[in-house]
Amino acid sequence: MTAQIIDGKAFAAEVRAKVAEHVSALKADHGITPGLAVVLVGEDPASQVYVRSKGKQTVEAGMESFEHKLDVSTSEEDLLALVDKLNNDPAVNGILVQLPLPDHIDEEKVINAIDPAKDVDGFHISNVGLLATGQKAMVPCTPLGCLMLLRDHFGSLSGKEAVVVGRSNIVGKPMAQLLLRDSCTVTIAHSRTKDIEEVVKRADIVIAAVGRPEMVTGDWLKKGAVVIDVGINRLPPAEEGAKGKLVGDVDFASASQVAGAITPVPGGVGPMTIACLLANTLTATCRANGLPEPEGLTA
Numbered sequence: 417m418t419a420q421i422i423d424g425k426a427f428a429a430e431v432r433a434k435v436a437e438h439v440s441a442l443k444a445d446h447g448i449t450p451g452l453a454v455v456l457v458g459e460d461p462a463s464q465v466y467v468r469s470k471g472k473q474t475v476e477a478g479m480e481s482f483e484h485k486l487d488v489s490t491s492e493e494d495l496l497a498l499v500d501k502l503n504n505d506p507a508v509n510g511i512l513v514q515l516p517l518p519d520h521i522d523e524e525k526v527i528n529a530i531d532p533a534k535d536v537d538g539f540h541i542s543n544v545g546l547l548a549t550g551q552k553a554m555v556p557c558t559p560l561g562c563l564m565l566l567r568d569h570f571g572s573l574s575g576k577e578a579v580v581v582g583r584s585n586i587v588g589k590p591m592a593q594l595l596l597r598d599s600c601t602v603t604i605a606h607s608r609t610k611d612i613e614e615v616v617k618r619a620d621i622v623i624a625a626v627g628r629p630e631m632v633t634g635d636w637l638k639k640g641a642v643v644i645d646v647g648i649n650r651l652p653p654a655e656e657g658a659k660g661k662l663v664g665d666v667d668f669a670s671a672s673q674v675a676g677a678i679t680p681v682p683g684g685v686g687p688m689t690i691a692c693l694l695a696n697t698l699t700a701t702c703r704a705n706g707l708p709e710p711e712g713l714t715a
């Protein structure tokens with residue numbers, strides 16, 4: 417069997433087109449232009465790629481993009497001062513502080529300093545709590561993107577066995593919350609999970625968010641399982657100076673022989689993350705202005 421390829425790139429383009437449509441109506445009817453501020457501290461190469469494509473797509477959707485690139489030696493105090501300024505800037509509806517931050521900065525402190533209403537990453541403790549209790553939250557972009565792909569594929573997720581591999585605050589845990597909210601039976605696996613292959617083999621839905629290149633292989637999967645590969649790993653280049661290949665946390669070659677459907681890397685979850693960031697910025701703008709939220713763009 418060869419799996420259906422879930423085209424995240426194409427789906428993300430549709431999401432961005434919907435966002436752009438809403439943005440143009442916001443401008444025409446209310447004179448409002450959503451604004452997204454992205455803060456990057458230091459020069460993590462992976463983060464730079466993400467920030468670049470994000471800025472471009474923000475502008476293409478008709479929104480304002482504010483980029484703040486700070487030196488790697490920026491103090492925590494200065495970063496907190498910038499967050500405070502963005503919290504109070506009415507032109508800024510969404511704030512994203514790119515992670516990871518340099519070691520001398522307390523990540524939790526910075527995330528929790530962001531106004532929860534502008535926290536388009538959904539990482540603030542208030543949004544985490546709102547999501548966990550089923551209340552209206554800002555939902556983290558990557559899990560939201562995965563959920564959109566799964567809902568599109570299955571229609572209803574109710575009663576499905578879902579296994580999330582990875583328990584990070586930014587992907588694994590919020591993903592599990594969203595799947596639970598859609599009435600999946602959810603298992604979270606991690607580095608201490610015993611017989612992880614057997615656990616994954618139960619799943620109708622596998623979400624791999626581990627950060628280990630091609631860890632999940634075809635022999636871990638139940639036949640027909642739907643596999644969402646969150647991993648973004650750059651392999652060492654074949655020759656010096658070349659760019660290494662980008663691979664996921666799933667071994668695509670073997671997994672696609674067993675899975676019913678699978679997301680590729682690149683072109684799967686990555687583009688959905690950025691599309692959902694724009695969707696969240698639009699949602700935040702609507703909420704801030706007491707306007708109805710766009711349909712189909714929130715969890």
Ligand SMILES: NC(=O)C1=CN([C@@H]2O[C@H](COP(=O)(O)OP(=O)(O)OC[C@H]3O[C@@H](n4cnc5c(N)ncnc54)[C@H](OP(=O)(O)O)[C@@H]3O)[C@@H](O)[C@H]2O)C=CC1
Nearest residue numbers: 558582583584587606607625626627646647648685686689
């Ligand atoms: N496509 C996108 O938009 C995005 C992609 N990513 C990518 O997703 C991946 C995961 O990111 P993130 O969640 O931030 O990563 P983290 O490193 O924060 O978390 C990784 C998780 O995987 C678990 N893990 C590590 N090794 C193993 C193993 N051998 N077996 C089972 N579980 C293991 C860890 O378990 P434990 O807790 O026990 O240590 C941890 O819970 C990365 O490749 C990252 O680049 C991330 C964000 C967005």
Ligand SMILES: Nc1nc(=O)c2c([nH]1)NC[C@@H]1CN(c3ccc(C(=O)N[C@@H](CCC(=O)O)C(=O)O)cc3)C=[N+]21
Nearest residue numbers: 465466513514515516537648682683684686687689690
């Ligand atoms: N506060 C914060 N929020 C994040 O959401 C966040 C973050 N920090 N830090 C880093 C990770 C990583 N991440 C990606 C998003 C899109 C692609 C993406 O678009 N990838 C393309 C390929 C890009 C390439 O070619 O390198 C794809 O998969 O097709 C990748 C990675 C968001 N993250």
